[in-house]
Amino acid sequence: GAVVSQHPSWVICKSGTSVKIECRSLDFQATTMFWYRQFPKQSLMLMATSNEGSKATYEQGVEKDKFLINHASLTLSTLTVTSAHPEDSSFYICSALGQLYEQYFGPGTRLTVT
């Protein structure tokens, strides 16, 4: 149980385009999901907390207009990187908060912006 999926697992896009990453909790409902970013050989950095039915809460320094988060249902949160640039290339990981307030992590999405 407590499986979280991400789609796509990797994506290449051109500079200036937007890309959407999906995070799904497959066998449980999650009112709260989290989005992280991880640069090579670094730790995970929390970008935002996604709450079903309300606006996401962004961490300091994260541009909310660039990283759009939508938590439309209890099993789906999406992260849209708008007008992507090469510096947005990174590994994006989501997690979903389970019943015992433990986070379950997705497998990650590798974004490369050319």
Place this chain on the structure above:
Amino acid sequence: AQSVTQLDSHVSVSEGTPVLLRCNYSSSYSPSLFWYVQHPNKGLQLLLKYTSAATLVKGINGFEAEFKKSETSFHLTKPSAHMSDAAEYFCVVTVPTGTYKYIFGTGTRLKVLA
């Protein structure tokens, strides 16, 4: 506020010898503590967790960790390293109230020598 410090950025051991990855935490409340492992270009896998039950926690793949409140430590150990243990390890602290955010350590890269 909560924080976690992983004392070693890199650890090298020979195959078959013990592994010790060190983690110290700071928390104003009773924390929950986790160890995750991340293999290259992969997502996070939970090794073990401490949530105020037994102070000696056994995890998967022969790993265990001991919660020592007096030392504010949660070190990860394994009696005998295997080549497949080579990966990045993250210590995580959270407080199971409020935002349920995870605070990640900076990571320890474990290298296992043949």
